[in-house]
Amino acid sequence: MITTQNLTKSYKGHLALDDVTLTFNEGMVGLLGPNGAGKTTFLRVMATLQKPTSGSASIFGVPLSQPEEVRRQIGYLPQHFSVYPQLTGREFLDYVGVLKGIHAAKARQEEIERILDQVNLTDKADKKVRTYSGGMRQRLGIAQALLGSPKMLIVDEPTAGLDPEERVRFRNILTRFSVGRIVLLSTHIVADIESNCRQIAVLSRGQLVLSGNLSDLADVGDGKVWQAVLNDEELRQINPMAIVSTQRLEEGVSCRIISDDAPHPAAVAVKPTLEDGYLALIGRERHA
Numbered sequence: 231m232i233t234t235q236n237l238t239k240s241y242k243g244h245l246a247l248d249d250v251t252l253t254f255n256e257g258m259v260g261l262l263g264p265n266g267a268g269k270t271t272f273l274r275v276m277a278t279l280q281k282p283t284s285g286s287a288s289i290f291g292v293p294l295s296q297p298e299e300v301r302r303q304i305g306y307l308p309q310h311f312s313v314y315p316q317l318t319g320r321e322f323l324d325y326v327g328v329l330k331g332i333h334a335a336k337a338r339q340e341e342i343e344r345i346l347d348q349v350n351l352t353d354k355a356d357k358k359v360r361t362y363s364g365g366m367r368q369r370l371g372i373a374q375a376l377l378g379s380p381k382m383l384i385v386d387e388p389t390a391g392l393d394p395e396e397r398v399r400f401r402n403i404l405t406r407f408s409v410g411r412i413v414l415l416s417t418h419i420v421a422d423i424e425s426n427c428r429q430i431a432v433l434s435r436g437q438l439v440l441s442g443n444l445s446d447l448a449d450v451g452d453g454k455v456w457q458a459v460l461n462d463e464e465l466r467q468i469n470p471m472a473i474v475s476t477q478r479l480e481e482g483v484s485c486r487i488i489s490d491d492a493p494h495p496a497a498v499a500v501k502p503t504l505e506d507g508y509l510a511l512i513g514r515e516r517h518a
């Protein structure tokens with residue numbers, strides 16, 4: 231279990247994390263929020279790479295004030311993961327394994343083979359990392375995070391820049407690893423959490439604006455999502471920030487619109503998706 235209590239991080243007076251109190255249990259946890267919401271700061275504080283300005287947190291009962299012990303419990307894949315391009319995947323993992331204190335060569339080798347297999351990189355393990363695709367690098371990133379069998383994985387926007395197939399593959403790998411562990415995944419792409427995360431938290435301007443499950447997020451859009459077929463003139467009257475999607479039909483433009491009130495007499499309320507709920511929540515916060 232992870233818990234945070236009034237966790238706050240300020241950069242020269244700018245509150246990047248503002249009084250965040252939450253609890254997560256085992257499984258995949260999605261941390262959502264727009265750019266600059268404080269996701270990376272939250273993950274770096276949890277990974278003990280930055281100290282909170284105030285507040286506290288613990289990972290499986292170990293407080294962040296014991297960073298050495300916390301680091302033994304976690305694997306971390308940063309947002310900008312860089313690798314020595316001249317090493318092979320296997321050499322890189324061997325190097326990280328030594329850094330993580332797995333000193334017995336045989337045990338290290340066995341663990342590396344097992345993890346390479348899990349991330350589907352065994353047949354590429356002796357190729358230089360500079361020849362890897364973006365998706366392969368990210369899988370190598372997960373492999374290095376998994377060395378040492380951490381109880382928690384912290385993964386910062388791992389699917390940015392991946393093509394759709396690699397993105398799905400990567401998500402599936404993370405889901406597999408979340409059994410019996412906590413995988414904390416930050417993203418601003420709702421689809422990344424849609425199929426895999428039971429628990430979610432949404433940050434906006436450093437504040438926790440929602441913590442719960444997927445349906446809690448979709449419910450934020452209840453009564454605020456509208457569908458209407460409009461002509462071009464009617465469409466121009468709608469606030470472009472409120473339009474989620476459009477599709478041109480023979481009879482006009484079919485629009486999905488987020489609005490507290492019906493945006494047009496012909497608009498009908500529809501059931502919100504997770505993305506609608508997220509956009510309604512972030513729009514509301516921005517407005518506030």
Ligand SMILES: Nc1ncnc2c1ncn2[C@@H]1O[C@H](COP(=O)(O)OP(=O)(O)OP(=O)(O)O)[C@@H](O)[C@H]1O
Nearest residue numbers: 241244246263264265266267268269270271272418
């Ligand atoms: N080292 C720093 N010094 C000063 N301000 C910082 C620093 N790191 C982050 N910030 C600010 O703190 C806020 C939160 O940034 P953070 O990177 O945690 O957000 P994020 O949700 O991860 O954003 P993104 O999705 O763009 O990575 C932003 O306003 C950012 O400009």
